[in-house]
Amino acid sequence: MQNWRHTSNKMKNLVKACLAVGTLCFGATQVTLAAEKAAFVYIGPTGDHGWTYSHDQGRLKAEQALAGKFTTSHIENVPETADAERVFRNLAQQGNKVVFGTSFGYMNQMEKVSRQFPNTIFMHATGYKKGKNLGTYDVRTYEGAYLLGVVAGGKTTKNTLGVVGSFPIPEVVRNINAFTLGAQSVNPRIKTKVIWVNSWFNPGKERDAALALISQGADVLMQNTDSPAVVQAAAQKGVYAFGWDSDMSKFGANAQLAASVIHWEKIYVPLLNQVASKTWKPTSIWWGVPQGAINIENFGPAVPAPLKTKALAVRDAIQKGQKHPFDGPIYNQAGSVVIPQGKRLSDDVLSKMNFYVKGVEGALPK
Structure with a gap:
């Protein structure tokens, strides 16, 4: 294989361009790297024009800002019962790198499932329990x-x-x-x-x-x-x-x-970037006016x-x-x-x- 030092500038630029947009290049062929998956679990409907709506707007803005790094999905109207535990487990089994639970009443269910799936990151909104792969976040x-x-x-x-x-x-x-x-x-x-x-x-x-x-x-x-x-x-x-x-x-x-x-994207974008760069740690985030979160x-x-x-x-x-x-x-x-x-x-x-x-x-x- 040709040494990088002797690779033509044209080929170097092609490789750099491919890497910049999340692809690998083989000759004239580009193979797109799979983006990580993130899932959001909502207590209400995305059309409530309130809490869930604001989370979903944040999700969409984060996905747009992180195009190529993450794709996102959501499940709405999930009650704060054993149903939430089942949903969190299914999302982890589906290969989501991060699962966001966006209601206080999800805390115990999310904590339980996080212990069962140590390779999945779980983020709980408004709660206080943390673990090796469980963090919390909130807006003031x-x-x-x-x-x-x-x-x-x-x-x-x-x-x-x-x-x-x-x-x-x-x-x-x-x-x-x-x-x-x-x-x-x-x-x-x-x-x-x-x-x-x-x-x-x-x-x-x-x-x-x-x-x-x-x-x-x-x-x-x-x-x-x-x-x-x-x-x-x-x-x-x-x-x-x-x-x-x-x-x-x-x-x-x-x-x-x-x-x-509420501008949840102010939290979601840096969080997902941390996951992508493997620098995420299970800290507690509580942001407000100074960070533009509200x-x-x-x-x-x-x-x-x-x-x-x-x-x-x-x-x-x-x-x-x-x-x-x-x-x-x-x-x-x-x-x-x-x-x-x-x-x-x-x-x-x-x-x-x-x-x-x-x-x-x-x-x-x-």
């Missing part, structure tokens, strides 16, 4: 919730906000508290009412909860559920709401004040320019590390100091949050 959605709160505090005329909550887990409690604190940073008189629907995606229950909150005097609504039903209900009743996880303005252009938008976007026509400018200024302060949604002083419902002036809640406390801040009404379900 509470940063987006705080920014929405800033806007809500500037728009409410009744000083009463409403939140449609899914499940009373730390992730959701953080978002309710951050939303309230963001609003109180503009208007200290703010109170927040919460109705739990005990579901991530149930448009009927979400709508009923939104209407109930409106009947209780809430004139600005936030949700930690996945459908656009809250925005639709707000539009019908002439009050305001926010897009959650994605832009929902097409369901109520005049009702949506802004949207807290942002306040799609301001509606009802937001005056000064209020938009204020919200973006707070966003920029978070981005620079000058502001944290849980900077002290922070008080719980009983009025006791949780974090004093000059301090901020640690990630450890945030990850286990099980209390309401002052201003959130009602008891937190056990």
